[in-house]
Amino acid sequence: MSLAVRPLARQAVEDRPEQKGRSVRVFSADISATGEPWLWALGGALALGIILIAGFLALIFWNGVTTFWPKPIEVVTLQGGTLVAGEPFRAGVYRPDAGIIAKLSSEQQAFVEENGGFAQRTLYRTANFDIYGDDFRWVSDYEVAKVDYPRDFYLFERQEWGNFVGRIKGVIIDNQPQEYVADVMARAQREARDRFNEIRSIERGDIGRINHRLEQERLSIRRAELRYGPAAPETLAATERAVARIAELNAEFTVHQKRIADIRGIDQRNRVVLEEVGGRTKETELSQIVRYYPSNAVTTPDKIGIYFSRWGEFLSSEPREANTQGGVLPAIFGTVAMTLIMVVIVAPFGVITALYLREYAKQGRLVSMVRISVNNLAGVPSIVYGVFGLGFFCYTLGITIDQLFYPERLPNPTFGTGGILWASLTLALLTVPVVIVASEEALAAVPRSMREGSLACGASKWQTIRYVVLPKALPGIMTGMILAMARGAGEVAPLMLVGVVKLAPALPIDGFAPFVHLERSFMHLGFHIFDVGFQSRNSEAGKPMVFVTTLLLLALIVLMNSSAIYVRNRLKRKYATGHF
Amino acid sequence: MSTVAEAANASPPVDLSAQFQPTLYHTVESGEGVALDLRDFNLWYGSAQALFSVDMAIQKGMVTALIGPSGCGKSTLLRSLNRMNDLIDELRISGEVIVGGENIYRSGVDVIALRKRMGMVFQKPNPFAMSIFDNVVYPLRVDGVTNRAVLEETCERALRSSALWNEAKDRLKESALGLSGGQQQRLCIARAIASDPEVLLMDEPCSALDPIATAKIEELITELKGHYTIVIVTHNMQQAARVSENTAFMYLGRLIEYGDTKEIFVNPKLGQTRDYVTGRFG
Ligand SMILES: Nc1ncnc2c1ncn2[C@@H]1O[C@H](COP(=O)(O)OP(=O)(O)O)[C@@H](O)[C@H]1O
Numbered sequence: 136m137s138l139a140v141r142p143l144a145r146q147a148v149e150d151r152p153e154q155k156g157r158s159v160r161v162f163s164a165d166i167s168a169t170g171e172p173w174l175w176a177l178g179g180a181l182a183l184g185i186i187l188i189a190g191f192l193a194l195i196f197w198n199g200v201t202t203f204w205p206k207p208i209e210v211v212t213l214q215g216g217t218l219v220a221g222e223p224f225r226a227g228v229y230r231p232d233a234g235i236i237a238k239l240s241s242e243q244q245a246f247v248e249e250n251g252g253f254a255q256r257t258l259y260r261t262a263n264f265d266i267y268g269d270d271f272r273w274v275s276d277y278e279v280a281k282v283d284y285p286r287d288f289y290l291f292e293r294q295e296w297g298n299f300v301g302r303i304k305g306v307i308i309d310n311q312p313q314e315y316v317a318d319v320m321a322r323a324q325r326e327a328r329d330r331f332n333e334i335r336s337i338e339r340g341d342i343g344r345i346n347h348r349l350e351q352e353r354l355s356i357r358r359a360e361l362r363y364g365p366a367a368p369e370t371l372a373a374t375e376r377a378v379a380r381i382a383e384l385n386a387e388f389t390v391h392q393k394r395i396a397d398i399r400g401i402d403q404r405n406r407v408v409l410e411e412v413g414g415r416t417k418e419t420e421l422s423q424i425v426r427y428y429p430s431n432a433v434t435t436p437d438k439i440g441i442y443f444s445r446w447g448e449f450l451s452s453e454p455r456e457a458n459t460q461g462g463v464l465p466a467i468f469g470t471v472a473m474t475l476i477m478v479v480i481v482a483p484f485g486v487i488t489a490l491y492l493r494e495y496a497k498q499g500r501l502v503s504m505v506r507i508s509v510n511n512l513a514g515v516p517s518i519v520y521g522v523f524g525l526g527f528f529c530y531t532l533g534i535t536i537d538q539l540f541y542p543e544r545l546p547n548p549t550f551g552t553g554g555i556l557w558a559s560l561t562l563a564l565l566t567v568p569v570v571i572v573a574s575e576e577a578l579a580a581v582p583r584s585m586r587e588g589s590l591a592c593g594a595s596k597w598q599t600i601r602y603v604v605l606p607k608a609l610p611g612i613m614t615g616m617i618l619a620m621a622r623g624a625g626e627v628a629p630l631m632l633v634g635v636v637k638l639a640p641a642l643p644i645d646g647f648a649p650f651v652h653l654e655r656s657f658m659h660l661g662f663h664i665f666d667v668g669f670q671s672r673n674s675e676a677g678k679p680m681v682f683v684t685t686l687l688l689l690a691l692i693v694l695m696n697s698s699a700i701y702v703r704n705r706l707k708r709k710y711a712t713g714h715f
Numbered sequence: 716m717s718t719v720a721e722a723a724n725a726s727p728p729v730d731l732s733a734q735f736q737p738t739l740y741h742t743v744e745s746g747e748g749v750a751l752d753l754r755d756f757n758l759w760y761g762s763a764q765a766l767f768s769v770d771m772a773i774q775k776g777m778v779t780a781l782i783g784p785s786g787c788g789k790s791t792l793l794r795s796l797n798r799m800n801d802l803i804d805e806l807r808i809s810g811e812v813i814v815g816g817e818n819i820y821r822s823g824v825d826v827i828a829l830r831k832r833m834g835m836v837f838q839k840p841n842p843f844a845m846s847i848f849d850n851v852v853y854p855l856r857v858d859g860v861t862n863r864a865v866l867e868e869t870c871e872r873a874l875r876s877s878a879l880w881n882e883a884k885d886r887l888k889e890s891a892l893g894l895s896g897g898q899q900q901r902l903c904i905a906r907a908i909a910s911d912p913e914v915l916l917m918d919e920p921c922s923a924l925d926p927i928a929t930a931k932i933e934e935l936i937t938e939l940k941g942h943y944t945i946v947i948v949t950h951n952m953q954q955a956a957r958v959s960e961n962t963a964f965m966y967l968g969r970l971i972e973y974g975d976t977k978e979i980f981v982n983p984k985l986g987q988t989r990d991y992v993t994g995r996f997g
């Protein structure tokens with residue numbers, strides 16, 4: 136029947152063509168009604184955000200990646216005849232002030248005049264801090280007579296005093312001055328470095344172990360005194376035993392010191408004479424030279440080798456020269472260890488809290504208030520957490536622990552000062568709101584039907600949570616952990632109060648029982664960036680390191696996060712293959 | 716069976732539905748062979764009453780269909796039988812539900828033990844985010860059974876009973892969420908019967924399924940009949956007619972007509988029932 140009606144209806148419309156147009160409505164009449172401008176604004180905001188982030192990342196990436204690439208050495212002859220040698224570091228246009236211009240020669244004044252009162256200047260990394268008292272020098276273009284790239288200029292990276300730029304005047308091998316021969320010098324330098332590392336390993340290994348045992352003996356005397364009283368026979372016996380062992384250890388210590396002194400003696404007989412561009416010379420032990428190369432004569436394959444050897448040093452060794460050179464291994468280690476300890480602490484804490492709030496607590500005003508407080512905790516400045524951590528963890532908890540368990544070490548604090556455990560706890564406190572909020576949301580997203588299904592099977596509430604709710608919520612909980620990790624690993628301010636130091640004497644994990652020393656202070660990449668960039672003798676020299684370290688910190692966070700994301704996605708894939 | 720027409724005792728008028736004074740016509744009586752016996756059962760969600768003085772004797776080993784328009788309280792009634800409504804805050808009840816000679820709403824009843832005696836199948840398939848095997852043996856696992864052989868045997872028996880064995884036997888280790896909707900619902904049935912309960916409660920088990928899956932599940936119900944006491948809520952009159960022995964028609968929270976399925980569909984005693992089963996309202 137309806138089939139029969141439809142053609143008739145169409146017929147009716149066709150009969151009255153003037154009415155056909157009426158049904159067409161024009162929707163594009165008012166542009167604001169369509170929401171188009173808003174769409175553009177949203178897109179623009181997104182684009183701006185992406186550009187800012189991409190620019191930021193590109194800046195860090197480019198500066199970080201190029202820092203270790205060998206640069207040429209320019210020797211600039213100034214118009215007065217002075218020579219300046221160094222790696223061009225950065226350049227810029229500036230307007231010399233009237234006082235300076237007045238002192239210039241008329242030619243130079245004309246040169247500046249020609250450029251409209253502006254001048255171009257270049258910052259040279261002249262190095263040779265021990266001779267010049269500075270690492271850098273500005274050279275303006277009106278001063279320059281000529282620029283050369285001599286092939287006999289070398290860059291020396293030294294264990295101390297930073298870099299040296301200059302020629303090699305001669306080599307002294309076994310106290311015999313010799314002509315400089317590349318091969319001979321290279322071999323001698325390699326041997327000297329081996330000796331240097333041997334001294335290091337004696338100091339670290341044998342002497343470190345002796346020092347550790349000496350400390351243990353001293354503590355055992357103190358422990359006996361505290362337990363039995365200073366004059367008790369037990370104390371005297373213990374003291375006697377300890378003193379005997381201390382004497383033994385000291386004898387051993389002397390042996391090792393002798394070995395070191397012997398090696399040092401050889402070191403002192405192998406030197407190199409360096410000459411800076413102005414002709415002043417400097418004699419340095421070969422063992423002090425980490426790396427050297429003729430900047431203007433190295434081939435590209437050699438440059439690549441130098442580049443990667445610098446990265447290797449950066450990733451695998453300790454810092455030198457007030458952190459502005461050398462590696463960041465202790466900081467990498469500290470950052471990763473602290474983040475992992477933080478995750479281990481924050482995960483159960485956050486998840487249990489969320490479980491209680493969402494599954495067990497009676498949803499009422501009190502729970503809402505707790506929830507609001509937790510959310511607002513995320514907005515407290517992180518330094519406040521640092522102050523809290525210092526006051527509560529270090530000074531309250533830590534000092535109590537010291538009095539109870541480490542009385543023999545007092546007045547030296549063990550846990551009563553900043554350390555990796557307190558730093559991790561402080562960061563756990565800082566990041567726990569993120570975990571709680573994410574976990575609560577993940578729990579709330581588990582469908583009611585699944586819980587009912589489990590309960591209908593005769594499962595208890597805890598069994599339902601344990602076997603059905605938690606596995607289903609796990610990917611969401613992991614997301615919270617990932618966010619917390621990213622926030623925690625990048626945080627610096629609170630750490631400065633609760634255990635991060637510029638240069639840690641020992642790693643939190645080593646070969647001495649109990650192997651994990653959570654009370655120890657540690658180094659952290661974030662703090663390293665701050666320290667190198669703003670706290671060092673020469674922040675200009677630290678600048679490249681800031682970029683490299685930032686790049687490394689970002690890479691580390693990305694690495695930790697992507698492994699967490701990988702685990703999460705595997706969990707998700709395990710469960711989320713459902714279709715209907 | 717004797718024919719008894721009884722009038723509802725007057726409950727205090729709370730809302731419109733409370734003022735509705737129906738004629739009730741029940742032909743199924745308490746006595747021998749009753750698995751679940753509701754006596755003067757009332758239920759309130761907060762201040763709104765959802766069930767009014769329900770008296771209902773559910774026969775052992777038979778399929779009882781619950782029909783009635785949406786919102787009349789079928790799910791509420793079904794969920795009262797294994798105390799799933801306990802999850803809801805502000806729930807009040809009065810009256811008794813007798814299972815095995817005991818009122819399950821008496822204080823001190825072990826709700827978990829009660830639920831273990833009853834399997835439940837929901838409107839939407841709700842398999843857990845685990846493997847098919849783990850889903851089926853879940854009731855045993857929560858009961859503390861760890862013997863692998865027992866679990867495997869139970870899994871096979873339950874999957875065979877729910878006609879899923881052939882499709883699932885090669886993928887027991889795979890996630891249950893990878894099954895199709897109909898397979899998932901049969902999996903839920905397997906889960907519900909895995910611990911060998913006495914009663915099977917099904918709340919519109921086919922409403923989310925296509926006709927082929929529905930036919931399979933109906934076939935299954937017919938096969939399970941006799942082993943289990945089955946209570947099934949359905950909106951599908953043909954389904955009720957096909958699978959059930961007894962049918963209960965509910966309206967506005969009351970059990971209006973309750974008796975032999977053929978009688979209810981062929982020769983309903985009350986006008987409301989006739990209107991509903993012939994599709995004139997609802
Ligand atoms: N959790 C609940 N809280 C409050 N009212 C509910 C709840 N569940 C069901 N109801 C109400 O109880 C009545 C019966 O619902 P229900 O048993 O689900 O009906 P049916 O399954 O027959 O469609 C409806 O009016 C519904 O709004």
Ligand SMILES: [Mg+2]
Nearest residue numbers: 789790791918
């Ligand atoms: Mg329902």
